Amino acid sequence: MSFWTLFGFFLVVALLIIVVIVAYTKAKDVNSFFIAERKAPWYLIVGSLMASTISGAAFLGMQASFYxxxxxxxxxxxxxxxxxxxxxxxxGPKLRRFGKFTIPQYLAERFDSPLLKPVFSLLVTIWMVILMGTLYVQGGLLFESMFGFNYSTSILIIGVVTVLLTVFGGMISVLNSDFIAMFILLIVSVIAFPIIINAAGGWGEITTFVMAESPNFFTNTSGVGTFASLSWVIIWSLGYLGHPGFLTRFFTAKNEREIIKAGIGISVIYLPFWIMIFATATAAKILYPNIADAETIWMVSMVDYAPAFIVGLGMAAIFVGILSSVNTWLLTAATSLTLDIYKTLINKNASEKRVLGYSKLVIVILAVVAIPIGIWRPASIIEMMNIAYAIAGSAGGLVILLSMYYRKMTKEAAWSGIISGAAIAIIWRLGQGVGFVPNNIDPIIPTLAISLTLIIIVSKMTQPSKKTLNMFSRLQQPEIAKKSTTL
Incomplete structure (x- = not known):
């Protein structure tokens, strides 16, 4: 590996270390460690959401899926x-208006059901661990390709580094390192995009070749079918909506207006970025028609065609993006387990110092649990993420959305939606794994239909409590929102 590649890589890593050191000096209490003191501006929220989405998943998993x-x-x-x-x-604006720390806290107060905190916290932990497994896969592939390390050893290294970064920096470190990763990833993509396209002979040559080899490649469904395409839309939209790792970013915002600004920023950046990723993956059909592992396309093409310094920056940005995503999932799960289970059920009078200490211990434990999933690598990155987001969307996304716009939704209805969503999604996937359930029907479709039906029926059969209705009203009226930052 050339000097300039290593220089570019470690330049970004050095910048990350500086960010973590600065974050460590600021993360002294639960407000700073868990929610960055609620002072995050819109651009940090954009950077954090984007980096968690476009890190290794984009350059490894999604490239392979496009290819x-x-x-x-x-x-x-x-x-x-x-x-x-x-x-x-x-x-997001309603969550910021709510003003607490975790999604389980929100659901418990919205439906006047304290038991929702520990139960939903366990669900959060399950899908966070699955997502961390996918990120460890990404890190393992990156280090294996870049430094020639053994795959399992690479994952162990990533695990140790992410634990250190999360324990020392908290949410302040996550937001700032995510922003750096997003900025560099976008710069590198813009530079590499024309280089790789030209190396493949130009877009006209690429499309002619690919259409001759795969006539359905550029069609709406590419041969996967309308039903599967619709399932993807539902899985990922509701999955994102039910993803506490994303939703907790809104607790960090300065105010509701910053969240709206973040939405506008993401709208400008998101799809144009993915068009570049699709184009480079399509170019790889010419450059690497028989590649052994499609999830290494981006790294191989960068090394072969991009300037060495840009290669180093690009690899480092993916590395930082992976680290930041793992940090976020670790912090989200640890925050939920500590506040929603330990402080709720075990030690209600725990001091802030004790809560922070146990949070850091839980971070270490969760990282250790997720590492074997990454080493095992039971499926492709995108398939593993599909499973995680199916659970998130089924158990959380629908319930969270309805909780904010369905006034008469009751505690019993919320429970029915969460339990049925999680149970059907998991059982359906297990059934597909053993061949009992057909693979051509994604669990998100029956799960969504059953959960929505149950929520409506149960809401009609039961009555919301006065506290539940007051909480709903509070979410609708910003001027009476309670600015609470207490545990």
Whole structure:
């Protein structure tokens, strides 16, 4: 590996270390460690949401999906865009108005059901661990390709580094390192995009070759079918909407207006970025028609065609993006387990110092639990993420959205939606794994239909409490919102 590649890589890593050191000096209490003192401006929220989305998943998993499947993968991205739109304009401002720390806290207060905190916290932890497994896969592939390390060793290194960064920096570190990763990833993509396209002979040559080899590559469904494409839209839009790792970013915002600004910023950046990723993956059909592992396309093409310094920056940005995403999932799960289970059920009078100490211990434990999933690598990155987002969307996304706009939704209805959503999604996936359930029907469709039906029926059969109705009213009226930052 050339000097300039290493220089570019470690330049970004050095910048990350500086960010973590600065964050460590500021993360002294629960407000700073968990929610960055509620002072995040819109651009840090954009950077954090984008980096968590476009890090290794974009340059490893999504590149491979575009390469293998074609333009139909854009239905996933349309679902993600829809999820971001709903989050930033319709959900995020209300969560900021609520003003606490975790999504389980919100659900428990919205439906006047304290038991929702520990139960939903466990669900949060399950899908956060699955997502961390996908990120460890990304880090393992990156280090294996870049430094020639053993895959399992690479994952262990990523695990140790992410634990250190999360324990020392908290949410302040996550927001700032995510912003740096997003900025560099976008710069590198803009530079590499024309280089790789030209190396493949230009866009006209690429499309002619690919259409001759795969006639359905550029069609709406690319041969995967309308039903599968629709399933992707629902999985990823509701999955994003039910993803506490994304939603907790809104607790960090300075105010509701910053969240709206973040939504506008994401709208400008998101799809144009993915068009570049799709184009470079399509170019790889010419450059690497028989590549052994499609999830290494970006790294191989960068090394072969981009300037060495840009290669180093690009690899480092993916590395930082992976780290930041793992940091976020670790912090989200640890925050929820500590505040929603430990402080709620075990030690209600725990001091801030004790809560922070246990949070850091939980971070270490969760990282250790997720590492075997990354080493095992039971499926492709995108398939593993599909499973996680299906659970998130089924158990959380629908319930969270309805909780903010369905006034008569009751505690019993929320429970029915969460339990049925999680149970059906998990059982359906397990059934597909053993061949009991057909693979051509994604669990999100029956799960969504059953959960929505149950929520409506149960809401009609029961009555919301006065506290539940007052909480709903509070979410609708910014001027009476309670600015609470207490545990």
């Amino acid at each position: 293998n499947t074609g333009a139909s993968v854009f239905w996933i991205l349309i679902g993600c865009s829809l999820g971001f739109f709903i989050m930033c304009f319709f959900v």
